[in-house]
Amino acid sequence: MKKTKLTLKDVAEQLGVSTATISNAFNRPDQLSKAKREEILAQCKKIGYSGPNKAAQILRKGTSNIVALVLADSISYMVSDPVASTFIKGVSSTLQENGKHLLLYAGDSDSILDVVDFVDGFICYGQPRNSNLVTELAVSPKPVVTVDFDIEDKPSINIDNEEAAYRVASHALNEGDNVAIFGLRLIDSPSTCRIYDSPLIDVDHSIAHRRLDGYLRAAEEKNITVSNERIWHLPESDRHFARQAAKEVLTSSPRPNVVLCMSDIIALELLHLALDMGIKVPEELKITGFDGIEEAERARPSLTTVCQSSAGKGIEASKALLNMVSTKSTLPFELRIGETV
Amino acid sequence: MKKTKLTLKDVAEQLGVSTATISNAFNRPDQLSKAKREEILAQCKKIGYSGPNKAAQILRKGTSNIVALVLADSISYMVSDPVASTFIKGVSSTLQENGKHLLLYAGDSDSILDVVDFVDGFICYGQPRNSNLVTELAVSPKPVVTVDFDIEDKPSINIDNEEAAYRVASHALNEGDNVAIFGLRLIDSPSTCRIYDSPLIDVDHSIAHRRLDGYLRAAEEKNITVSNERIWHLPESDRHFARQAAKEVLTSSPRPNVVLCMSDIIALELLHLALDMGIKVPEELKITGFDGIEEAERARPSLTTVCQSSAGKGIEASKALLNMVSTKSTLPFELRIGETV
DNA sequence: CTGTTAGCGCTTTCAG
């Protein structure tokens, strides 16, 4: 049983060399002979010194190998969302390959100030619920990469949401259709509701509004108008919110024959409720999703949706951060034609 | 634009007080007058000093407010598993409430040595795939709480797996039944297979073997014997592995009329395949699960299973770590009778 | 209530 934790200095004394030598043995192999290095490492192992203290290294070097992943919402919510968790997968595998650690950071936290001093950088997935974080990230001295939204001058990973929404809607819509839209975070409300004339939020920046633009452009081309009382706002991509909206839309009269949904989760919930009510899909009701999750493919009828690679986004975001890339990049998407249209 | 990052010392000089005063203003409100404190804080805000550098605090205080959650497997895998992600939810919400940060750590990493110096403690969820981590955690100077497995002398959170398995099996089994078991990590194999006479792993410690004991005790009471060729090993609770096992068991002859599954995910996959094959559940095939995930309740027929609160485990584990509790605790479980038995 | 000071454990010039 060792009395107290060994320090580099102790070890240097015991081995009769200078502290620099020990430090170099661990951190800069080129600074000393291979033989000496190996001997030192062996000695250290024997006496139970496992290398320089990381906390001290963080202070001294100014790097920690820790990357903070800032989520849009609370960790609780994001971790069980299939799209977000696939993104996290992409990030975590890339970070792990590069010897970085992953710190999960909630988007509803007050501030990033309590980690900014020791993390090596931030990946920010979606606009954080607390907009203060955006302000802080914008002026952070540490590298920042955003995903699915932008901060001026910071690198970002996106898809072309307007175009993707346009494409899936174009595929779904025919002249004369009666269209409803299930949107995400379009207005500032914690519950499911139609947007009517509520003030829209983040119109210029949010992906939800880009998608809405795409839907409406497609509709316009088919001479379809979609009034605001046909547009639902859901605060999150969550089955419970979706269920409410689904009930409302399916019991509304006249009932729409197309519902364009901004996520697969909410599209699937609508699909299930419709089937339970005996509504024929796609004959009486066409549904489109967004994201391309596995469950959408397995559903019967399978969902027509926009596939984006969430894992790919995670990988690209991590690489961008690690390589200090500083450009905004747009990833491809793909239409997946299913049976719901 | 500030030239360079302000330090506490700079600030002390600028405000004409000592460094200790600044430090106390941020960390120990009781050490100076309220008025002075507020004034200092206001001044700091004005000149753009947001508080003591965290990296330096970590070194100096020896605490970081970072808790490492060591997962059994790779982060990628765990994050999309509903049971694990519910656990993570419980942990993350509790940590967040207590101002702690969550570092996700993969159970297939080489070592915890690269974080042990700066994290405040470890929560270890399931036996890490790399057993070296267990050894390291066992001698870690930092607090450790284990969940769903034990390390001698360290606090832990568990349920009584043997009893839970016994109870659900007892409910399912009738004399004369032909029983198969879908187990998890029973032997050392990366693929789905029957265990036959392969050497079992971690017989004394793994929850899988505790559950197996419970199943077999229930079977014995009904005069049923379950031979090793009726016991499948799945390397993970994953639908793809389950699908293979399900195919094997449903095409085996004579086909079992009861399958006891060690997780809901694999039970549900079996259920779906059986229904696709036109096998009547529960008339021709009874199925039990384990965990009590939401999807098991929604399935038709709904799954008979053991409910355990994964979120609850996460909360308890976090509390145990934060309060330095040092006892092993056993959480309750509940039988949920569904329609598959 | 305030100021001085000795480190926390390490890395990295810079001379030798």
Added chain:
DNA sequence: CTGAAAGCGCTAACAG
């Protein structure tokens, strides 16, 4: 290739 020494930025005694 090695050793001495100056901090990284802060906190907690301790003395005033």
